[in-house]
Amino acid sequence: MATRHLDSIAAERLGDDEQERTLVLAAQRGDAGALRELYHAYRDRVWSLVMYSVGDFHLAQDVLQTVFLKVFRGLKDFRFQSSLATWIYRIAHNECQEHHRRHRTPHVPLETILGSSSEIDTRPILDDQHAHRERQLIIQRALMQLSLKLRTVIVLKYVEGLTYQEMSRVLGCAPGTVASRLNRALAELEERLRPFRGIM
Amino acid sequence: MTCWRFRLRRKFVPYIEGDLQPKDVKQVEEHLLDCEWCRAVLVRLRAGHQMAEELRHFTSDAEHPEFEAVLADAGGTRVGRRARGAVWEAGLDGLATPRVVEVLTILVIVQLALLVFSNRSVLFGARYRIAVKPAALNLSEFRQLDIRELRSNTQPHVATDGYVREVHTDEEEGTVHFKLVEDAQGSGPFVICEIMSEQAEVPREGSHVRVYGVARYDAQTNRNWYEVNPVLNIALLKN
Secondary structure (H helix, E strand, O other), rough: OOOOOOHHHHHHHOOOOHHHHHHHHHOOOOOOOHHHHHHHOOOOOOOOHHHHHOOOOOHHHHHHHHHHHHHHHHHOOOOOOOOOOHHHHHHHHHHHHHHHHHOOOOOOOOOHHHHHHHHHOOOOOOOOHHHHHHHHHHHHHHOOOOHHHHHHHHHHHOOOOOOOOHHHHHHOHHHHHHHHHHHHHHHHHHHHHHHHHHHH | OOOOHHHHHHOOHHHHHHHOOOOOOHHHHHHHHHHHHHHHHHHHHHHHHHHHHHOOOOOOOOOHHHHHHHHHHHOOOOOOOOOHHHHHHHHHHHOOOOHHHHHHHHHHHHHHHHHHHHHHHHHHHHHHHHHOHHHHHHHHEEEEEHHHHHHHHOEEEEEEEEEEEEEEEEHHHHEEEEEOOOOOOOOEEEEEEEEOOOOOOOOOOOOOOEEEEEEEEOOOOOOOOOEEEEEEEEEEEEE
């Protein structure tokens, strides 16, 4: 997926930045309709980040609820110094980290979930769509085996389409650090998927 | 052999995506021609990148009654477990008397003053680091010292000779550290050297070098050692 700029994604959803600003100002005045609209504009995007971070539907629901509670409570202090999307992603990222600290999940090797490459049926699958879904699933599961730090940088770039600059604001580190972390994450993802490359 | 050009490697993903400026493309490609290590890294990154591109949003069409509760909560209707937050907030409101606010303000000011005082070396060090312009370096102005003499040194700019040991790179931080020891066997006093830019080339393990840089003491727990940080120049005495 080509990298898409956050503002352009926000513009797709909300018309343009000015409309979003109007919406935020209305929400800051306590307009429940504006809050609802912001919630619907950002819920699915934050949902992906949270799901990839938490890995469990019900826990992710709980985290998402807390994220939006913090967004709505903090919105009155939002001064447009960053884009709204970056600000919301940052809250979501912090909440995922907090959740991770509280509920450290045991490491499950990918082979335990999928079986080793020698156990997998390597016969070609006739249904291309099904094969594509299987492939996505394998990659998703491999991603879930990475540390939260490495997983997050891949999700922000490849799923959410953030630029290095935007990622650095969300993660609170320099763009150079983001780039190095991304290199490490991609190298680790490649390593975890290497046993499956022959069948993917 | 390990390649230390980690700053250049940060451009590999944009290079794969075709997002680099022509001059950066040229720089990357010229390096790749000569560096087997980085070619191998690029192959791995390209494979990882292609796989990561297939990742998609998690979508959920399920009903989210809990989210509606968040909206209601934000609108002032406290529900379920969030109601406990309201009780706390009410308690905090009761504490917000002018006297309490005044005492808290004084406490914050005192804390800030202590924080600045206790970290003054770090703060001044950071300012000093920014002030250094490697291009304007006059190496004759650096005070030449043995490693063991660093403990009695008061000059910020020093030059010291030694043998390079334990080269370590931190790609995320963008730094390279190595241990500079006084004798070739590695015994005796040492100083930790940190390279923060690619202007100083990373020396080979075991080489005999003269390191120019800023002397400082790292007082963190389990460290308590002298450093040349940042290293501003390295002269090779014997490879």
